Amino acid sequence: MLLDVKRLCKKFGSVSAAKDIDFSMAKNEVIGVIGSNGAGKTTFCNMITGYTKADSGQIFFNGKEITNLNVQEIKNIGIHRSFQIPQVFENLGVLENLIITDLVSNNNQNSFLEDAYTEKNFIKAINLLKKFSLESFKDKLVKELPQGARKVLDIIIAIIGKPEIILLDEPTSGISTNEKIVVMETIIKAIKKLNIAVIFIEHDMEIVEKFANRVVAFYNGQILGDGRPEEILKQKDVVKYIVGSSHA
Amino acid sequence: MNLKYNENLLLLLFIFFFVVSWFLLPDYALNTVCLSFCNGLVILGLLLLMRLGLVSFGHGMYYCLGGYAVAMSYNFLNIKEALFLILISITVGFLISFALGFFVRRFRGIFFAMLNLALSMILFGIIVKSISLGSTDGFGIKEVYYFGQIIEGEKRLNIYSYSFIIILSGIMMSFVMKYLKSSSGKMLDAIKENEIRSAYLGIAVNRHIHKAYIFSGTLAALGGGLMVLLVGHITPEDTAYWTKSGEFVFVAILSGSLNVFAPLFGALFFEFIRSYALFYFPNTWQMIIGIILIIGIIYLPEGIGSIFKKRRN
Numbered sequence: 419m420l421l422d423v424k425r426l427c428k429k430f431g432s433v434s435a436a437k438d439i440d441f442s443m444a445k446n447e448v449i450g451v452i453g454s455n456g457a458g459k460t461t462f463c464n465m466i467t468g469y470t471k472a473d474s475g476q477i478f479f480n481g482k483e484i485t486n487l488n489v490q491e492i493k494n495i496g497i498h499r500s501f502q503i504p505q506v507f508e509n510l511g512v513l514e515n516l517i518i519t520d521l522v523s524n525n526n527q528n529s530f531l532e533d534a535y536t537e538k539n540f541i542k543a544i545n546l547l548k549k550f551s552l553e554s555f556k557d558k559l560v561k562e563l564p565q566g567a568r569k570v571l572d573i574i575i576a577i578i579g580k581p582e583i584i585l586l587d588e589p590t591s592g593i594s595t596n597e598k599i600v601v602m603e604t605i606i607k608a609i610k611k612l613n614i615a616v617i618f619i620e621h622d623m624e625i626v627e628k629f630a631n632r633v634v635a636f637y638n639g640q641i642l643g644d645g646r647p648e649e650i651l652k653q654k655d656v657v658k659y660i661v662g663s664s665h666a
Numbered sequence: 667m668n669l670k671y672n673e674n675l676l677l678l679l680f681i682f683f684f685v686v687s688w689f690l691l692p693d694y695a696l697n698t699v700c701l702s703f704c705n706g707l708v709i710l711g712l713l714l715l716m717r718l719g720l721v722s723f724g725h726g727m728y729y730c731l732g733g734y735a736v737a738m739s740y741n742f743l744n745i746k747e748a749l750f751l752i753l754i755s756i757t758v759g760f761l762i763s764f765a766l767g768f769f770v771r772r773f774r775g776i777f778f779a780m781l782n783l784a785l786s787m788i789l790f791g792i793i794v795k796s797i798s799l800g801s802t803d804g805f806g807i808k809e810v811y812y813f814g815q816i817i818e819g820e821k822r823l824n825i826y827s828y829s830f831i832i833i834l835s836g837i838m839m840s841f842v843m844k845y846l847k848s849s850s851g852k853m854l855d856a857i858k859e860n861e862i863r864s865a866y867l868g869i870a871v872n873r874h875i876h877k878a879y880i881f882s883g884t885l886a887a888l889g890g891g892l893m894v895l896l897v898g899h900i901t902p903e904d905t906a907y908w909t910k911s912g913e914f915v916f917v918a919i920l921s922g923s924l925n926v927f928a929p930l931f932g933a934l935f936f937e938f939i940r941s942y943a944l945f946y947f948p949n950t951w952q953m954i955i956g957i958i959l960i961i962g963i964i965y966l967p968e969g970i971g972s973i974f975k976k977r978r979n
């Protein structure tokens with residue numbers, strides 16, 4: 419298994435954000451994670467990526483335990499993520515964001531002799547933007563971007579360096595309804611081309627149905643259902659607690 | 667247009683201009699220029715921290731360490747060659763900032779600032795309590811050789827000491843310039859902008875902070891060492907005391923962190939204003955300095971460096 423999560427628990431005070439979560443994932447899976455607000459989806463992402471330490475339980479990646487690695491170490495072994503609220507370098511340019519990311523993923527972060535913002539690096543970054551149809555923003559600072567573009571930039575940053583797993587926390591939130599599908603199509607296409615396994619958290623069931631080949635439903639820190647989208651999205655309690663409420 | 671070429675050329679012109687000034691400016695002005703460069707090196711060090719979004723209220727400590735390294739080597743080890751003395755001050759700055767860096771790099775914001783202040787107060791206390799270190803009177807040094815050259819009975823400010831300070835500062839500015847343009851230097855911008863994302867990218871946040879801190883402390887120590895060569899005397903009060911550190915932060919904020927010229931211009935500006943204000947308004951010069959800072963913050967929020975800022979196209 420690519421990723422194995424065993425009996426993961428996490429409490430914040432009296433709130434249980436994860437209760438005995440068991441989960442595993444194979445290569446090439448595209449998993450949609452659903453659940454109402456506060457169900458524990460982001461916490462799940464945070465524990466896998468080392469940002470939040472679990473109270474108990476274990477996480478394995480390619481058979482090796484990674485439960486106690488820190489954020490940087492987990493990134494370096496090949497698990498990347500994007501964020502519900504984009505985490506980008508707001509006061510830097512769009513291209514500079516990409517160049518910095520690329521430098522780090524090429525192990526250049528300690529280089530004192532090589533300049534960072536060379537023409538070659540700029541061209542590379544522009545080409546990357548083109549792939550995601552964002553080249554019209556190439557001369558902008560990130561803080562000048564519309565929310566949707568910033569969201570995509572955050573995801574591009576997570577893709578750079580070709581991880582084995584990528585976790586997308588609500589990739590389409592903040593993107594207008596009519597653009598969602600197109601944006602998601604571009605992202606998933608790019609990710610699949612690189613053979614990266616995906617876990618994406620999503621509230622829009624249409625998107626989940628269209629892109630996920632497996633759905634995991636969270637409710638109150640527990641997994642309510644896990645399986646093929648057609649089944650899980652029709653499961654009684656999933657409809658009652660998640661699908662129903664998300665359309666409300 | 668090749669920006670790299672421009673910046674290096676600009677630096678060369680800058681240094682050339684100040685070296686030539688030796689033949690044009692009166693002595694008191696040259697003295698102020700030299701002192702500004704010594705202080706400017708400390709501000710240059712603070713610029714590196716500002717690039718990380720950090721401020722140190724205790725950089726006077728490294729200024730003091732560098733200065734005492736020179737004064738003590740001169741008096742206790744009988745070393746009289748300026749180059750060796752300066753190498754010693756750089757080494758001391760490097761080693762101490764390397765060691766303390768393991769501690770301070772874990773802190774951010776006001777905690778980082780105050781921790782440095784606390785460390786500088788400890789150093790101040792140690793020196794004041796140590797009779798062998800001259801206590802509050804400090805140390806003096808006599809004639810110094812510059813590459814084996816000495817001008818007997820001449821003033822401390824001579825063509826050797828002057829060009830030594832200016833050119834060494836120029837070299838340091840070019841190092842900082844190179845660092846800020848390098849991949850490693852861009853990590854500072856990333857860390858300042860978003861530490862969470864930086865960590866998720868795999869940037870070794872603490873290691874980069876440590877590196878910049880060492881560079882910064884070493885520059886400040888060099889500034890202190892050069893200051894002692896120029897002034898010939900050092901006291902704890904004028905270096906490690908918190909008011910001196912505060913002055914450095916003041917000028918650093920006035921200068922901004924846009925480019926390596928800003929700290930030097932900031933320091934020059936401050937020293938000249940202070941010496942004129944002291945002369946013409948001996949009792950109200952602090953007020954004048956305060957008003958200038960207010961004007962600076964309002965009209966040049968990114969500091970003196972923004973006068974030269976290249977516009978984004």
Ligand SMILES: Nc1ncnc2c1ncn2[C@@H]1O[C@H](COP(=O)(O)OP(=O)(O)O)[C@@H](O)[C@H]1O
Pocket residue numbers: 430433434435453454455456457458459460461462
């Ligand atoms: N850092 C935190 N401190 C305290 N409570 C938290 C923290 N993070 C999450 N929680 C709580 O844990 C529960 C799950 O949150 P979260 O994982 O963000 O849910 P989701 O992403 O599914 O909306 C919520 O009740 C939330 O309030």
Ligand SMILES: [Mg+2]
Pocket residue numbers: 459460461502
């Ligand atoms: Mg969430």
